[in-house]
Amino acid sequence: MAGIDDVAQAAGVSTATVSRALRGLPNVSEPTRLRVLAEAARLGYVPTPSASSLATGRTRTIGLLTPWVNRWFFANVIEGAERALRDLGYDVLLYTFDVRRTAARRRVDPSVLRHRVDGTLVVGLPLDDDEVRSLVGLGRPLAFVGSGPADQVTVRLDDVATGRAATQHLLDLGHRVIGHVTGVPDLVSSWSPPVERSQGYAEALEGAGLARDPGLEVNGDFDVAGGRESTTDLLRRRPDVTAVFAASDEMAMGAILAARDRGLRVPEDLSVVGVDGHDLGELVGLTTIAQDAYQQGFDAALLLLDMINGAPVPESLTYPTELVRRRSTAPPRPVA
Amino acid sequence: MAGIDDVAQAAGVSTATVSRALRGLPNVSEPTRLRVLAEAARLGYVPTPSASSLATGRTRTIGLLTPWVNRWFFANVIEGAERALRDLGYDVLLYTFDVRRTAARRRVDPSVLRHRVDGTLVVGLPLDDDEVRSLVGLGRPLAFVGSGPADQVTVRLDDVATGRAATQHLLDLGHRVIGHVTGVPDLVSSWSPPVERSQGYAEALEGAGLARDPGLEVNGDFDVAGGRESTTDLLRRRPDVTAVFAASDEMAMGAILAARDRGLRVPEDLSVVGVDGHDLGELVGLTTIAQDAYQQGFDAALLLLDMINGAPVPESLTYPTELVRRRSTAPPRPVA
DNA sequence: ACCCCCCATGCAAGCGATTGCATCGCGCTG
DNA sequence: CAGCGCGATGCAATCGCTTGCATGGGGGGT
Numbered sequence: 001m002a003g004i005d006d007v008a009q010a011a012g013v014s015t016a017t018v019s020r021a022l023r024g025l026p027n028v029s030e031p032t033r034l035r036v037l038a039e040a041a042r043l044g045y046v047p048t049p050s051a052s053s054l055a056t057g058r059t060r061t062i063g064l065l066t067p068w069v070n071r072w073f074f075a076n077v078i079e080g081a082e083r084a085l086r087d088l089g090y091d092v093l094l095y096t097f098d099v100r101r102t103a104a105r106r107r108v109d110p111s112v113l114r115h116r117v118d119g120t121l122v123v124g125l126p127l128d129d130d131e132v133r134s135l136v137g138l139g140r141p142l143a144f145v146g147s148g149p150a151d152q153v154t155v156r157l158d159d160v161a162t163g164r165a166a167t168q169h170l171l172d173l174g175h176r177v178i179g180h181v182t183g184v185p186d187l188v189s190s191w192s193p194p195v196e197r198s199q200g201y202a203e204a205l206e207g208a209g210l211a212r213d214p215g216l217e218v219n220g221d222f223d224v225a226g227g228r229e230s231t232t233d234l235l236r237r238r239p240d241v242t243a244v245f246a247a248s249d250e251m252a253m254g255a256i257l258a259a260r261d262r263g264l265r266v267p268e269d270l271s272v273v274g275v276d277g278h279d280l281g282e283l284v285g286l287t288t289i290a291q292d293a294y295q296q297g298f299d300a301a302l303l304l305l306d307m308i309n310g311a312p313v314p315e316s317l318t319y320p321t322e323l324v325r326r327r328s329t330a331p332p333r334p335v336a
Numbered sequence: 337m338a339g340i341d342d343v344a345q346a347a348g349v350s351t352a353t354v355s356r357a358l359r360g361l362p363n364v365s366e367p368t369r370l371r372v373l374a375e376a377a378r379l380g381y382v383p384t385p386s387a388s389s390l391a392t393g394r395t396r397t398i399g400l401l402t403p404w405v406n407r408w409f410f411a412n413v414i415e416g417a418e419r420a421l422r423d424l425g426y427d428v429l430l431y432t433f434d435v436r437r438t439a440a441r442r443r444v445d446p447s448v449l450r451h452r453v454d455g456t457l458v459v460g461l462p463l464d465d466d467e468v469r470s471l472v473g474l475g476r477p478l479a480f481v482g483s484g485p486a487d488q489v490t491v492r493l494d495d496v497a498t499g500r501a502a503t504q505h506l507l508d509l510g511h512r513v514i515g516h517v518t519g520v521p522d523l524v525s526s527w528s529p530p531v532e533r534s535q536g537y538a539e540a541l542e543g544a545g546l547a548r549d550p551g552l553e554v555n556g557d558f559d560v561a562g563g564r565e566s567t568t569d570l571l572r573r574r575p576d577v578t579a580v581f582a583a584s585d586e587m588a589m590g591a592i593l594a595a596r597d598r599g600l601r602v603p604e605d606l607s608v609v610g611v612d613g614h615d616l617g618e619l620v621g622l623t624t625i626a627q628d629a630y631q632q633g634f635d636a637a638l639l640l641l642d643m644i645n646g647a648p649v650p651e652s653l654t655y656p657t658e659l660v661r662r663r664s665t666a667p668p669r670p671v672a
Numbered sequence: 673a674c675c676c677c678c679c680a681t682g683c684a685a686g687c688g689a690t691t692g693c694a695t696c697g698c699g700c701t702g
Numbered sequence: 703c704a705g706c707g708c709g710a711t712g713c714a715a716t717c718g719c720t721t722g723c724a725t726g727g728g729g730g731g732t
Binding site: 349350351352353356362363364365368387389390391392393451 | 709710711712713714716717718719
């Protein structure tokens with residue numbers, strides 16, 4: 001209720017001075033500042049954000065674009081980013097875009113963000129060039145988490161290395177017919193993690209002198225259900241498969257379900273390795289390449305704020321991963 | 337870049353008419369409206385939200401308060417709510433408050449929301465009376481999901497019945513020494529789900545002629561780690577326990593881990609039942625009382641918008657639950 | 673002592689919409 | 703044919719804060 005004028009009147013100064021005092025600008029004497037602060041607190045004054053946005057052109061809000069919130073990676077990135085931003089006084093506007101609406105996929109329309117955010121964080125959302133261009137066209141800082149175009153600031157893993165490490169783990173155990181469960185390709189821009197993890201998979205196979213076989217690669221939609229369906233399909237077509245590398249833990253869990261559906265034991269009949277370090281991986285005994293999604297979200301938020309403040313930032317940040325060996329991988333059974 | 341004035345000039349009308357035409361107000365002739373729409377589209381005009389907020393006093397934004405986003409229930413509610421709100425042209429401002437900061441728990445400070453949202457959705461956040469009062473004091477519609485004070489609009493389960501059903505399932509299987517893993521009580525207001533689920537647990541025991549035993553109830557912090565620790569503790573103190581009712585699936589999964597740590601088999605040595613219908617429940621074979629969190633979030637959002645629009649709303653919505661029997665529960669082993 | 677400079681403060685013009693009220697035509701009615 | 707009423711439109715105040723510029727007063731340098 002109390003506006004800046006009330007505070008000004010109570011403190012016996014002009015609104016300009018109140019504004020300066022409250023924001024800690026210089027050129028306000030200490031006694032005056034204290035008096036203003038005291039009156040503002042007493043009256044419970046809270047500045048109206050739309051008024052100050054209108055006057056300054058900035059919103060102290062950042063937009064978080066993501067396809068989902070109820071998936072391990074996304075939820076953790078969002079939580080990390082939200083925490084960092086809130087601690088620094090920024091609000092978080094959440095926008096979800098379901099990338100699975102394949103037919104008429106809802107395109108990312110940046111006009112919604114215009115005049116509404118000081119910067120945008122794109123979390124694991126594969127965008128085509130037009131979408132990126134229009135986002136850049138907002139003229140506000142932009143950062144990507146998980147994956148992003150080469151010329152934009154991105155916080156991510158080395159996905160090629162990740163795919164290679166997962167596949168190499170299976171190769172080291174002695175597997176030779178290794179399936180790969182990944183994301184849907186036609187919705188995926190050239191720079192999305194599934195593509196790079198697949199590349200790592202291919203490189204590892206090649207390094208072992210094995211030929212890449214398209215019949216071993218299936219699309220798992222990046223969730224449990226998709227991982228299950230596609231692995232079911234794979235196991236039916238290729239009963240010779242002894243191991244599967246899934247590009248996410250959720251798909252890996254789907255793969256385990258598929259194996260179980262078929263009466264196969266994990267890891268005796270089928271080894272499964274995922275990527276993420278999902279909270280429930282231990283429960284399931286899932287071997288995985290673990291990453292810290294929360295930290296990536298947190299750091300990406302800080303990076304974005306640096307950009308907003310005009311500070312120099314690295315063009316990208318690469319995070320470490322760690323192979324976590326659990327019960328879902330083992331050497332293949334000797335051929336009878 | 338283009339402001340309302342540019343559109344007005346291009347269409348040869350006043351800004352007032354542009355404003356009316358764009359918002360579909362009456363008293364604008366059809367030819368004029370069409371012309372304005374065309375010019376606005378051509379110029380790529382997007383209204384500045386802060387300006388219209390300042391003028392109207394509303395923000396077309398709603399605040400989503402929640403303790404976490406990376407937990408099954410919360411992530412799904414948030415996703416459902418976000419989808420409903422976006423479809424109706426509302427923005428979502430995400431605020432997380434970690435309730436676990438026990439020492440100096442960050443209190444919910446509604447001043448952050450003042451002048452910033454048209455309504456607030458509180459998701460599974462146990463608040464004390466002061467906090468609720470200050471939220472109400474914002475003078476904006478308020479709705480709760482998961483749990484809420486008796487005099488506020490709430491979307492939720494019948495938690496007492498849920499606790500009763502879970503416990504009854506164990507009783508029906510023949511269990512008589514049933515542990516209970518629930519939330520931390522000192523952070524929990526009188527109306528939080530753990531309290532009511534515990535009450536259901538107690539009622540079911542009583543119905544079976546069993547006395548409630550405080551030594552059987554432990555605090556699991558509502559997550560996997562907490563469920564694991566507290567169940568470990570419980571099993572050590574009370575080796576006679578043959579079944580556990582956990583107030584969430586995540587705690588139930590922790591309980592399974594605890595059993596495994598101790599070399600107990602589930603369900604042969606220990607039956608476990610949870611609440612939620614977590615996506616990964618099937619993988620783990622977890623028996624649970626399932627609910628639809630996404631739908632609750634979706635409907636709560638619609639309810640809140642009705643309140644904003646002055647439409648009459650029910651004072652609360654109660655959702656159905658369903659017992660899903662899986663491998664984690666079975667009759668107790670006959671005593672040797 | 674005199675000036676100059678700088679610091680603290682106030683004035684008032686925006687920022688970009690919304691909206692109550694006045695105005696302007698026009699067709700209709702008596 | 704004059705007057706009336708109503709739909710369409712414009713004018714200008716307003717929302718609450720920020721900020722460039724003007725002002726005034728005090729202290730320090732010479």
